[in-house]
Amino acid sequence: MSKPTAELAEVFSSVQGEGLLIGQRQVFIRFRGCNLACEYCDTPNAFTDEPGILEQTPGRRDFVPTPNPVTLERLISLIDGWLRGWPGVHHSISITGGEPLLSQATLLTWLPELRKLLPIYLETNGTLHTALKPLIKDIDIIGMDIKIPSTSGCTNLWDDHRKFLEIAAHKELFVKVIVGAETQDWEIIRSSELISSVNRNIPLIFQPVTSIKGKVEVNPVRVLELQEIACRHLAEVRVIPQTHKFMAQL
Numbered sequence: 001m002s003k004p005t006a007e008l009a010e011v012f013s014s015v016q017g018e019g020l021l022i023g024q025r026q027v028f029i030r031f032r033g034c035n036l037a038c039e040y041c042d043t044p045n046a047f048t049d050e051p052g053i054l055e056q057t058p059g060r061r062d063f064v065p066t067p068n069p070v071t072l073e074r075l076i077s078l079i080d081g082w083l084r085g086w087p088g089v090h091h092s093i094s095i096t097g098g099e100p101l102l103s104q105a106t107l108l109t110w111l112p113e114l115r116k117l118l119p120i121y122l123e124t125n126g127t128l129h130t131a132l133k134p135l136i137k138d139i140d141i142i143g144m145d146i147k148i149p150s151t152s153g154c155t156n157l158w159d160d161h162r163k164f165l166e167i168a169a170h171k172e173l174f175v176k177v178i179v180g181a182e183t184q185d186w187e188i189i190r191s192s193e194l195i196s197s198v199n200r201n202i203p204l205i206f207q208p209v210t211s212i213k214g215k216v217e218v219n220p221v222r223v224l225e226l227q228e229i230a231c232r233h234l235a236e237v238r239v240i241p242q243t244h245k246f247m248a249q250l
């Protein structure tokens, strides 16, 4: 039987810039393709069919174009070399994209092998709950988005998010909501009530939209008002921007 491969955009070592793992050094594996089209998406390379790029030396940006699809052997060889050469540096592997759960068939084989190297952190848009179910046993931490219409432009994902939360809540989990100048109270109330209906102790992270100019342009008082709304429903609500963008980390 042929060994599963994947279409990858890039593999690199960097500092996690978002959510509760902020500051941890991670190996990032970015899968191609997505089932959504968020208006703010900052990851165009997940949508092209150019060759992927694999960093050769962790954090030194010596990327080498690599034909897709990429094999697991190629990936394991690269990451294993990083862990031997830089022991104790990397906290976990970030499985991201695009939407990584679109590559579920490959991840069924890849995750158990990658997890032998480092814990697995899944960065996901929180919609593909059917894909998540068989993979949850091989994932350690999940960072999922709830996509609100005012920033993402996506609508009617609430039921998918609920089903996703119910499965993801079996592992270490936090939720990110990307907030912007037009974010409405009802969106935060609906998101917070949805999370609380599963477990009010699931942390919620407000991540302000980072503009194309690399700035956070959301009114600071408005962000505090939104946080206060969420705190009526949830035990832990933090405001954390995309920090990697402010320190020129990938």
Ligand SMILES: C[S@@+](CC[C@H](N)C(=O)[O-])C[C@H]1O[C@@H](n2cnc3c(N)ncnc32)[C@H](O)[C@@H]1O
Residues within 6 Å of the ligand: 034, 040, 041, 042, 043, 096, 097, 098, 099, 100, 123, 124, 125, 126, 144, 145, 176, 178, 207, 208, 209, 210, 211, 242
């Ligand atoms: C590129 S996405 C990949 C994973 C998955 N597709 C998702 O949307 O969660 C990773 C994270 O970056 C966030 N993100 C993308 N563009 C952003 C922007 N311009 N400002 C703030 N967060 C952004 C997403 O909301 C998500 O939390």
Ligand SMILES: Nc1nc2[nH]cc(C(=O)O)c2c(=O)[nH]1
Residues within 6 Å of the ligand: 014, 015, 016, 017, 018, 043, 096, 097, 123, 244, 249, 250
């Ligand atoms: N440093 C860094 N942190 C990140 N957290 C989530 C990212 C993503 O694009 O999935 C990301 C990214 O692209 N870079």
Ligand code: SF4
Residues within 6 Å of the ligand: 034, 035, 036, 037, 038, 040, 041, 042, 043, 046, 097, 098, 099, 125
């Ligand atoms: S779900 Fe994630 S990768 Fe897909 S468009 Fe939205 S932010 Fe971009």
Ligand SMILES: [Mg+2]
Residues within 6 Å of the ligand: 042, 043
């Ligand atoms: Mg990114």
